[in-house]
Amino acid sequence: MIKVDNLSKSFGSLKVLHNISMEINKGDVVAIVGPSGSGKSTLLRCVNLLEVPTEGKVWIDGQNLTDPKTNIMHVRAKIGMVFQHFHLFPHKTALENLTYAPMKVKGLSKGEAVSTARNLLKKVGLEEKENEYPNRLSGGQKQRVAIARALAMEPEYMLFDEPTSALDPEMVKEVLDVMKSLAGSGMTMAIVTHEMGFAREVADRVCFLDGGALVEQAPPKEFFQSPRTDRAKAFLEKVL
Ligand code: ADP
Ligand code: MG
Numbered sequence: 723m724i725k726v727d728n729l730s731k732s733f734g735s736l737k738v739l740h741n742i743s744m745e746i747n748k749g750d751v752v753a754i755v756g757p758s759g760s761g762k763s764t765l766l767r768c769v770n771l772l773e774v775p776t777e778g779k780v781w782i783d784g785q786n787l788t789d790p791k792t793n794i795m796h797v798r799a800k801i802g803m804v805f806q807h808f809h810l811f812p813h814k815t816a817l818e819n820l821t822y823a824p825m826k827v828k829g830l831s832k833g834e835a836v837s838t839a840r841n842l843l844k845k846v847g848l849e850e851k852e853n854e855y856p857n858r859l860s861g862g863q864k865q866r867v868a869i870a871r872a873l874a875m876e877p878e879y880m881l882f883d884e885p886t887s888a889l890d891p892e893m894v895k896e897v898l899d900v901m902k903s904l905a906g907s908g909m910t911m912a913i914v915t916h917e918m919g920f921a922r923e924v925a926d927r928v929c930f931l932d933g934g935a936l937v938e939q940a941p942p943k944e945f946f947q948s949p950r951t952d953r954a955k956a957f958l959e960k961v962l
């Protein structure tokens with residue numbers, strides 16, 4: 723499981739996360755919501771050490787990420803990350819985007835990597851697109867390739883940072899459907915999202931960040947129907 727313990731993060735004199743503690747257990751789907759600038763991305767990035775916490779600890783399966791003795795590459799290999807802007811390799815085909823890291827990092831043979839990649843492309847509905855380059859794919863297709871690419875490393879956790887925010891509205895659903903099916907398969911997921919309907923339907927828990935603080939943490943039904951704080955109420959009035 724992922725355990726965030728009293729995490730704070732500052733950029734210079736700007737403190738953007740304040741004493742965050744949260745746990746994500748195996749199989750949990752956690753939606754992280756909150757206003758722009760509230761620290762959602764920074765929190766996710768601290769979980770796989772793309773940002774180094776200023777204070778506090780992050781534990782992944784009992785290993786302290788901030789301990790210098792921890793093998794970060796080893797721990798990070800357990801965590802797949804999907805970004806708002808896809809970050810695909812532009813000069814690789816969809817298939818090559820999926821086979822690159824498993825061959826390079828996990829030492830899979832080309833045959834093994836290709837076979838896994840094809841299965842995953844099929845899973846996200848893109849088996850016909852394996853030879854396309856990213857610039858020939860729609861936003862929704864690119865994001866589905868990005869999700870499949872993360873899954874190709876067989877992660878135990880998946881972190882999503884606003885995976886549908888850069889998409890045209892008609893492509894949001896195809897990506898959410900892939901994420902929903904992944905959640906249904908038991909994947910442990912943390913998802914920063916503005917899709918409140920999705921959070922409500924798919925998440926086990928909603929974490930509401932405001933001003934760098936974890937202000938509320940509750941099951942979706944409770945959070946959306948009866949938010950406890952004025953800050954959450956004000957946020958929900960704007961987005962619902
Ligand atoms: P969110 O994802 O909720 O919109 P972010 O985590 O991106 O929020 O940002 C939280 C705050 O941290 C913002 O004030 C942002 O400007 C600041 N911030 C984020 N990354 C950096 C950085 N690398 N250097 C300085 N400030 C940053
Ligand atoms: Mg963000």
